[in-house]
Amino acid sequence: MKTSQKTVIRLEKLQKHYGAHIVLKEIDLTVTSGEVLAIIGPSGSGKSTLLRCINYIEPPDAGIVTVGDVTLQAEKKASAKQLHDLRHSIGMVFQSFNLFPHMSVLRNVSLAQERVLGRSKKEADERSMDLLEKVGLADKAQQYPMRCSGGQQQRIAIARALALDPKVMLFDEPTSALDPELGLEVLSVMRRLADSGMTMIVVTHEMGFAENVSDTVMVMADGNVIESGPSREVMRNPQTERAQRFLKAVNER
Template identity: 75%
Template sequence: MRLAIVTCVRRRQQKRREKSLTAREKPFVKLEHVGKAYGSHVVLSDINLSVFAGDVLAIIGPSGSGKSTLLRCINFIESPDDGIVTVGDVTLQGGRPLPRRELAQLRRQLGMVFQSFNLFPHMTVLRNVTMPQQRVLGRSKREADEVAMQLLERVGLADKAAQYPIRCSGGQQQRIAIARALALEPKVMLFDEPTSALDPELGLEVLGVMRELAKSGMTMIVVTHEMSFAENVSDHVAVMADGAITEYGPSREVIRDPQSIRGKRFLRAVNER
């Protein structure tokens, strides 16, 4: 009898290991042949990417290469003209009418932080973080307030809860925007050059929060010009140019020894600036 119980336990443990391995082998975010054009201007061409749960992908490249559009196509702020976008168990086809329920399920798993902070100026910092929770998740005011204060504490801004965004620095506003996105409990965070509008010191505040998120295991896709972050925090780097991915690989290898001509040219320009 005891042998049977031990065997049963071992089988359950093996099944859990197999399930964990299967989950790891399946990307959480997957783009297949994604394309986007505005009239005759092709912005994205045949984009293929896979990001696993817990990984950080940094997307680098010259301005106008399609990096921001790629992020916006992942959450369908911009609808791809063709290709397939999968986030978790939700798959949407570009170039077709979007099922509202599936679109909502996809966006529910994604949080996004933009270059501009996009905070509501007429609301306090606390209300900026609580209002989306109440509208999207149906949380009570008490529950939303509790979550918001925990997140503001996490990003070092609990003392700003009663202030209005205009009374906060740019770095503080961006950290508030991160707290607001995290309040909706996303599985993946998308960052669109979150430090580009900030001076170096304020940018360090935001990068510190992002490093903490990466250490906590948050899946992240980050469009950035911060090469130190790309090399030392992200797991992989994708180099984009002219709407295409010209190089992809482990972060340190790509940053220190790019293989593509376009990657070499871009990183040389960054290093010599």
């Protein structure tokens, strides 16, 4: 781990199902401060659903979710305050950019700061410009998202998530909708975030990122965690037959 061993996220026996279909089967997970966890595995293994359960976009059906000082038990209905406190500490970046097309890039990054954090427009804009500078897009502040490339739009989405000062960032295959060259722009920003000590959980199909940037790799299949450990060990010498089969298939593409 990169920094302290303080636990930022803990999942205990997390389950999610849709009707008779069980998507997550008693997932246990601990992520510490400054850790970068990459989650890999075949399509349909529950990776994206796991991220959505962490911030309660998809409420789990059983188990316990702890993020920072907030603990939610699936069997008990979460209060509005609990959900606010939970989500306030989490930034999430999706496959799709989800930017407001009728607002400038600057306004896309500033709006939530004013509404969620109560910052003035001036304070929010200053913070937004600082973040846009960090993702290499300060010159796009007054443009509209449609005038930006896919890679630029995803970097704007990252800046928007960071603007709320989250304790942890969740990335759901952030480069999957981009061509390889534009994907590299986004991965570069994520690498700098990792180097800065941001706690991150990244669902990804980018095996190079998983091996070289993350601290820990978790392999999922059929709603289970089938292997987890230090990134290079898992990527280069997986111990389970299912993980071996998945990584062999990926490497032969």
